[in-house]
Amino acid sequence: MGNASRIHDNARHLAADDEWEVTVLAPPPTFPFGSFERSWERSRTYERDGMTVHRLWAWQPTTEDPGLASRLLYYVLFPLHALLWLTINYRSFDVIFLSSPPVFVGIAGLPFALLDRKPLVVDVRDLWIDSAIELDFIEEGGLFERFSRAYERVLLEAADRITVTTALLGSRLAATYGIDEEKIHHIPNGVDVDRYTPTETETEGTKTIVYTGNVGHAQDLESCIRAVGRLERSDVVFRIVGDGDRAPALKRLVAEEGLEDVVEFEGLVPREAVPGYIEDAEVGLAPIKSDEALEYAVPTKTFEYLACKVPVVATGSGEIESVIESSGGGVVVDNDPDAIATVLDRYLDDPQRRERLGERGRRHIEAHYDRAATARRLGTVLEDACGGGSGTSSPRGRPATTEAE
Template identity: 60%
Template sequence: MSDQNAQRVVVASQHYPPDKSGNASRVSDTCSRLAAEGWEVTVLAPPPAFPHGQFDRSWDRKTTDTRDGVTVHRLWAWQPTLEDPGFISRMAYYLLFPIHAFLWLLFNYRTYDAVITSSPPIFTGMAALPFGLLSRKSWIVDVRDLWIDASVGLGFIEEGGVLERVSRAYERVVLRTADRVTVTTTVLGERLESQYGIDDRKIVHLPNGVETAEFRPTDGKSASTIVYTGNVGHAQDLEACIKALSEMDSDTATLRIVGDGDIRNDLDELVSEEGLDDRVEFTGLVPREEIPGILDNAAIGVAPLKSDDVLEYAIPTKAYEYMAFRLPVVATGIGEIEVLIDESEGGVFVENDPQRLAEAFDTLLADPERREQLGRNGREHVVERYDRGVIAARLSAVLDEVVIS
């Protein structure tokens, strides 16, 4: 039974479990934590479809269930069935959900005190933009990455083309209209402020994090398993990680890649070319509840972002999860991920180079005492600063602030 005195928030997110992505788990954990903070939480999401090609297509207009105190409405949208969908299929997936969410809100928004739209993709903001422009409804835009910049940098959108210009004009309106813009890192907030002229008083730093009570270690560590969990996509330098195995002194180390995504087939071919079929394991998608056991049976966690300026703001959720399990993190990339490693003293940061990665892997695998020290440092760091309960409490305070104002 709902609490008649509870404030009500509706959250629109393109990904929600059983979608397998860091954003899906983060939004789910945040919503259940908000419910624990006393909010009555409703989620709008499309049928599960990510990673693409892993779910059966649904034609139901709407399905509803309740989990962890959160009401979840699945609103019909296009669901790509190919592992690497074409442009039209992707755009249908991105656009039809926010249109359906807008129609749902059109009839229901008055019963809610606030709306949160989660990005990426940027189009979820379409669901709430009309209410932000034409009413006083409190609206928070939750920004997890520079989606347009990444799309341009990775070649999905032509730089300077019509699609980029239209997308940036739309995002500028969304970010300037919202009451608050939450961001995961300082660099991300600075980039949004610079690109779109947002009032910096609207920007709130709410980092990614981890359920530290759920992600906690036992004594099940492997002596030689390097693990990667998450999206097997274009922003991750998994190619360098695979090639690093060929460069390692250790011939017993194995790389376990847990997840799926657009470049899985390319990585399969690379593994065969390198003759590493017996040392690289692809698990594919696994249920979320199996991830803790997988991390608990690894020696090192790898967070291999590509070294690209458009990714300097990014800290993958997996890095926090590794640290929660006292796994030393080997990270690549530039920017905020390096800051996390330095501040936490929970791992090592190396160049995007197979030889450098091989040296880092060999050094850590040969020194269990150092692995243990780095792991303890990382665990202490995330428990203190990045527990999702702490972060949800901060979001609840931001919601209180915008609703009252």
């Protein structure tokens, strides 16, 4: 999924830098829920890409769309286990880097920040509480929301630095919690441009529309499926690469619309296989639901499509519009099947247009969103949190990166 690839790439680039030794704490492979067998190992340690990875036991939901109790067990037990590990191995790291959501991952590092024992950098990828309310997972104004808001306020106030994936996200955090904007740093999402590279392929016959990533509640795949059904052509296939809570409902929709021969569910695939699916496509879809709470969001798949010279058709508003417009590599349309179908038809029938958009998108990604560059920016933030300051030399650091998948 997008966050896992982002955390992995940034940590890998940090580990390749002589300044850093990286230890990653993560739960057993769990998400999408129901896709993995439950593990009862207390911990599993291995080396990967220059990093030391500790898989710490946590509750693992085994159904595709688990209830709130099962989700909370997963969200809370992992950070408690990570807190225990960090307490035992207190002297082996210099800075703690937490990636949220879920917001409760902060449990692992909050005591160290409150006691001023270790610098804490909190990475906020989205407005998890706002999104949960918009998607009707939790009740607005209810006890759970009030508790979560109070906890997140304490966590963000205690953090030495906060990183965010979009400028709008940082502004909203500052406005919601009264945080000093000087400690908020914009580290954009992006893509490993060496891994996601375009290939010169000539396609004949069937044309492919691709979606890669989480099949969740924030993605408007329903409108995309209906849009594909309204294309008056027999030479197209819509390939959904990934899995998530909404997959069963989407499969039912495909059956209801009679699109079993047009929409293909690839399920989970190895991460190294994802670029191949994108390169084989004529168009990439990045659909976000049209909710105010999601205006900060720019899916990782957007950068991956652009890097592979695949034009992007996106939905949603806010940051996604800014990225697509500045890249020149696609278009944002309304969350309406007819509007999506019109643009898909236009792109599929115009290879010259696709080539122009692809070239612009690739150049934009190389200039602004290469993960090697964003990892260097993250390294500067971590060094600053450790007291090294920007542009100064510091002892070889040991960040402990903690994330829930």
